Each structure stands twice: as C-alpha cells, then as structure tokens.
Amino acid sequence: MAFRSTAARFQQVITTAAKTPAKKSLADAKKMASFSKKNAPADWVQRSDHHLITIDMPGLSHEDFKITTDANEITIKTKERERVELEDDKWHAKERYVGTVVRKFEFPDGAKLSKEDVEAVEVTLSPASGSNQHLKLGFLGLGIMGTAMARNLVKAGYDVTVWNRSASKCEALVSEGARRGSTPKNVTEMCDVTFAMLADPVAALEVALGSDGALGGLGSGKGYVDVSTVDAGTTKTVCEAVKSSGSLFLEAPVSGSKKPAEEGKLIFLAAGDKELYDTVVPMLDVMGKSRFYLGAPGNGAAMKIVVNMIMGSMMASFAEGLILGDKAGLDPQTILEVLSQGAINNPMFSLKGPTMLARNYAPAFPLKHQQKDLRLALDMSDKLLQNIPIAAAANEVYKVAKALDQRKNKNIIIQM
Ligand SMILES: NC(=O)C1=CN([C@@H]2O[C@H](COP(=O)(O)OP(=O)(O)OC[C@H]3O[C@@H](n4cnc5c(N)ncnc54)[C@H](OP(=O)(O)O)[C@@H]3O)[C@@H](O)[C@H]2O)C=CC1
Ligand SMILES: O=CCCC(=O)O
Structure with missing residues (x-):
C-alpha cells in the first residue's frame, strides 16, 4: 500500500432496504462520535435512501477494512496496523495510533433489522478526504456496466450527470439523484470529468467525436475518461481529439463483470494523462477494488x-x-x-x-x-x-x- 502523507478519510455509503429505520440520525451520529476511538472520529448523515458514514482512519484503504452487519449494528474493523521499527531507529514522536480500530454503529433508536433487511444492507467503502467531491462528474453509457458504475458514484455522494443513447435507461439513476444530460456534448459542457462506458470502438468514437459528441463540450481544465473496452487505435484517436480541445484524457478499461461493478470491485487498467489519473483515483476507488496505471495511452486497451x-x-x-x-x-x-x-x-x-x-x-x-x-x-x-x-x-x-x-x-x- 502506498504511503500517504495526509490523513486519508473513508466513507461508508449504506443503502438500506425500505423497511430499514428512517429517522433522525445526526444527533445519534454525534453521540456515537463521542465514543469514538481516538483515531477514528465519525460523522453519520442520513439521506433519503442511504446513510453516509465518514470515518477518519489515516493511511488505510479498501482492503484494510472488514465490514459486517447484524440486526442492531454495523461493525467496521480494520486489520492490525503495525509500526515498523528498525534496530537503529531513533524515535522523536510516536503520536499515531497503531493497532486495530473497531467502530460499531447502532441503527438509530435501537431499531432492529430483520434478516432480510440485514441482507439488503449494502456497504461501500470509499475515500472521502481528497475525494474531489467538488468535481461534477458525467457518465455516458448506461448498459450493464455503466449503470452499476454510475450508481456507485451517485451513492458515494458525487454530483453525477448521466446520458444514454436509449434515454429510458437514465430513469432509474435520475430517480436516485443523478442529473440527466441531453447529449454527450451537453454532459461534458456541464461536467468537470466525464466517464464513458460504451459497447465497442464504433460506439466509443461516435459518442466522443460524433455529432453532439463529448468533444463539443470539452476544453481546458476538463477530463475525459473512457472505460469502455476498445482497441489501442481507437483509444489514441479519442485521446488526440480530447487533447486538442485542451482537456486531459485517460483510458481505464475494467476487468470484472456485472457483480463486481455493482459491488465496486472492478479492476481499472488505466493509461494516459497521469494528472487526470490522480484526480480520478478516488472515483476509481469508489467503483473498483484495485487499479493499475500503465503509462502511455493504448497500454490500458x-x-x-x-x-x-x-x-x-x-x-x-x-x-x-x-x-x-x-x-x-x-x-x-x-x-x-x-x-x-x-x-x-x-x-x-x-x-x-x-x-x-x-x-x-x-x-x-x-x-x-x-x-x-x-x-x-x-x-x-x-x-x-x-x-x-x-x-x-x-x-x-x-x-x-x-x-x-x-x-x-x-x-x-x-x-x-
Ligand atoms: N459486461 C461485462 O461484464 C463487461 C463489459 N466490459 C466492456 O464494457 C463495455 C460496456 O459493456 P456492457 O455495459 O456490458 O454493455 P451493454 O451492451 O450492456 O451496454 C452498451 C452501452 O453502449 C451503448 N451503445 C452501444 N452502441 C452505441 C452507439 N453507437 N452510440 C451510443 N451508445 C451506444 C449502449 O446504449 P443503448 O442502451 O442505447 O443500447 C449501452 O449504453 C463494453 O466495451 C464491454 O466489452 C468490460 C468489463 C466487463
Ligand atoms: O470484459 C469483461 C470481463 C468480464 C470479467 O472480467 O469477468
């Protein structure tokens, strides 16, 4: 795991079944936070269809957490963290907590969930601090994969604008909080970073470069991330056009299918502008379990x-x-x-x-x-x-x- 110089924070996005208690939570969150272990203060906010818990757990990432739920509570436990001490080391400060952090979050008002509710509780772990939540995200292509991936971004609290050739596929996500774009160009005009998950090279080229295509709304300070599976030639064509607009380009095709997409466990194979890669790392971590940065455009494909x-x-x-x-x-x-x-x-x-x-x-x-x-x-x-x-x-x-x-x-x- 890469060392982080700043404290990383993590969010749990918890979507509950209809029967799950839907009552006050902020006061409870404050109460819970007062019990928090010294290195893991938490916020808990209840939204219309999910609970959002943000916990400070410095230096940890997805694979360091185990999350379990039962009728009364959610338990978030980290693996043992060890300080590396070499024989010749001379320590001047030891303020950071090492060891295991366990946080338990009781459902509001002591509500008990049924077995079905517990099975329906979904927990997604994602970085919060440095999560670039201020960026407006676009998502083009809501097929099997795109729908699940865009949904995870919406659940994680991002402002997401979606577009799909068959417009009806936008309905569900719009009802869950996404905005609707009228064309790919309209989406890139409105958004800072736009992801595209399209069927094949023909679709990727058409959506990026065709009439009312994404290119029309791109420009300096924006980014275009193509996560479709296409050939290196297609990637390079889209890359050149995107770069000529002044935007940054990243290809990031994924390994993993429908279920990993739903569970935010994809593997990203990214290549292209490193600056854009660094910007979208938090979003990739919402949608995936791991990522590789492979250098020049075409290597991901x-x-x-x-x-x-x-x-x-x-x-x-x-x-x-x-x-x-x-x-x-x-x-x-x-x-x-x-x-x-x-x-x-x-x-x-x-x-x-x-x-x-x-x-x-x-x-x-x-x-x-x-x-x-x-x-x-x-x-x-x-x-x-x-x-x-x-x-x-x-x-x-x-x-x-x-x-x-x-x-x-x-x-x-x-x-x-
Ligand atoms: N399914 C999987 O397990 C995985 C798929 N992939 C890759 O991800 C990509 C998407 O896959 P998946 O979601 O399964 O595919 P789907 O067939 O479910 O979705 C394809 C998407 O592309 C759109 N599309 C197709 N042709 C055009 C076009 N000419 N113009 C505009 N939009 C178009 C479709 O729009 P519309 O709804 O209007 O048809 C739809 O949004 C593919 O490249 C696939 O190889 C990668 C990893 C896993
Ligand atoms: O491109 C699709 C890959 C499917 C998978 O990795 O399970």
Whole structure:
C-alpha cells in the first residue's frame, strides 16, 4: 500500500432496504462520535435512501477494512496496523495510533433489522478526504456496466450527470439523484470529468467525436475518461481529439463483470494523462477494488484485450470440456467439483459453471462483447505479427454462437 502523507478519510455509503429505520440520525451520529476511538472520529448523515458514514482512519484503504452487519449494528474493523521499527531507529514522536480500530454503529433508536433487511444492507467503502467531491462528474453509457458504475458514484455522494443513447435507461439513476444530460456534448459542457462506458470502438468514437459528441463540450481544465473496452487505435484517436480541445484524457478499461461493478470491485487498467489519473483515483476507488496505471495511452486497451483474450479461450475450452464430459457420461456437477479442487480452479469456473449447468444464460458479459474482444485481440496480433492460434479458434466458436443468435445476448456456447 502506498504511503500517504495526509490523513486519508473513508466513507461508508449504506443503502438500506425500505423497511430499514428512517429517522433522525445526526444527533445519534454525534453521540456515537463521542465514543469514538481516538483515531477514528465519525460523522453519520442520513439521506433519503442511504446513510453516509465518514470515518477518519489515516493511511488505510479498501482492503484494510472488514465490514459486517447484524440486526442492531454495523461493525467496521480494520486489520492490525503495525509500526515498523528498525534496530537503529531513533524515535522523536510516536503520536499515531497503531493497532486495530473497531467502530460499531447502532441503527438509530435501537431499531432492529430483520434478516432480510440485514441482507439488503449494502456497504461501500470509499475515500472521502481528497475525494474531489467538488468535481461534477458525467457518465455516458448506461448498459450493464455503466449503470452499476454510475450508481456507485451517485451513492458515494458525487454530483453525477448521466446520458444514454436509449434515454429510458437514465430513469432509474435520475430517480436516485443523478442529473440527466441531453447529449454527450451537453454532459461534458456541464461536467468537470466525464466517464464513458460504451459497447465497442464504433460506439466509443461516435459518442466522443460524433455529432453532439463529448468533444463539443470539452476544453481546458476538463477530463475525459473512457472505460469502455476498445482497441489501442481507437483509444489514441479519442485521446488526440480530447487533447486538442485542451482537456486531459485517460483510458481505464475494467476487468470484472456485472457483480463486481455493482459491488465496486472492478479492476481499472488505466493509461494516459497521469494528472487526470490522480484526480480520478478516488472515483476509481469508489467503483473498483484495485487499479493499475500503465503509462502511455493504448497500454490500458492492450492489457484489457490480452486479459479478455485469455478469458475467451479459457471459457470456450471450459464449455467444450463440460460437453465432452457429458457425452462421455460423466456427471457435469462432478466435473465442476473435480475442477474446483485442482490447479486450474478459478473464480470464473466457480461462478459460471453452476449457471451453465442450470442453463441460466442471463448475460452479465454479453457474448457479442466477448467476441468483439477476441476480434480486437486478433487485430492486435496481426499488427504485432504474433500468432495466437488458440484465440483464433475460440473466436470462430464465438462467431458461430453469435451468428446463431438463438438466444440474443446469451451465452449459448455450452449448447453447441
Ligand atoms: N459486461 C461485462 O461484464 C463487461 C463489459 N466490459 C466492456 O464494457 C463495455 C460496456 O459493456 P456492457 O455495459 O456490458 O454493455 P451493454 O451492451 O450492456 O451496454 C452498451 C452501452 O453502449 C451503448 N451503445 C452501444 N452502441 C452505441 C452507439 N453507437 N452510440 C451510443 N451508445 C451506444 C449502449 O446504449 P443503448 O442502451 O442505447 O443500447 C449501452 O449504453 C463494453 O466495451 C464491454 O466489452 C468490460 C468489463 C466487463
Ligand atoms: O470484459 C469483461 C470481463 C468480464 C470479467 O472480467 O469477468
């Protein structure tokens, strides 16, 4: 973990189910704060649909916290923090608290939550101080990923203006506190930093550079962050146009699917203007669990494509293995179990295996996007004169699956 010279503060954004108590909280927050451990003073404000708790816990980040809820309270516990003391060190001050911090927050008025309520309580940890909450954020593209990511920014208290080609997808977020933009240009005009999460290179170029596109509202002092999965060439084209407007540009495609997006656990693969990266770190930390800064524009796209190329080949092979095993009379459930105990166990097999066996093809990562990523990998390999025969074969499988289109947007590979 990087050392921070200033105290980092963290917010918990807690969205509760309808039945959760919705009463006074500020007085309770003050009362609770008076019990606070010396290094963890807290504020607690209750908003229309969520509670916002801000705690000072210097030098800590997401992975240092464990948050649990039960019927009465939320417990936030940090891991043990240790001071490093070398033999020759001569200490002049030891004022900082090291050790474990435990903060408990009782629900207002001693209210008890039912099991269902407790399960519905969502807790997101995000940096507050230096969180650049004063910046107005735009979000273009509210598909599976964009909706979840923009929602986390809204929940974290950011002022977010959203736009989507099919306008109806803005409704839910607007009802949750986002503003609505009429065009990408209108959004970038209104906002300091605008994120874009779009289907593919065509969409990314159209939204950024097309008529009424984002470029029209950009200018000096603003930033454009494209988090879509596109090729390096597209990224560079958008980057050049954005920079020519005087704005900063960052690409930051993500690893992780619908659930990690909902839970704020994405992995960002960022590249481009470092200054913009530093500005949006708090927002990336709201939407993700980790981030990589990879240098020049195009490196984020390349990393994402490599990762998804591996994933595409792996999942095609996984499906093929299940089918072959099934044909051979093996119990598919047992195949999953054997895989889960072996060296090739991985979260994707554990997540997708049971849904594939249950013939549940509801898309988290639409098949057309996986095929697009293999296509981009092949294009990249062509430019680099690198053979990638396994990915090429997998691409043929996804192409057929896409063309069959028996179940639009559904993973039908297992049925082939
Ligand atoms: N789903 C996943 O698990 C992951 C996806 N990704 C990548 O993130 C991106 C978005 O994925 P996801 O949210 O799943 O995709 P969706 O298909 O759910 O959403 C695509 C978004 O792009 C918009 N769009 C498509 N074409 C155009 C266009 N020509 N002009 C303007 N807007 C357009 C859609 O608008 P409309 O609603 O009007 O159709 C929608 O907002 C993709 O690049 C994908 O590869 C990355 C990591 C994980
Ligand atoms: O691009 C989509 C990636 C999906 C995932 O990482 O689970």
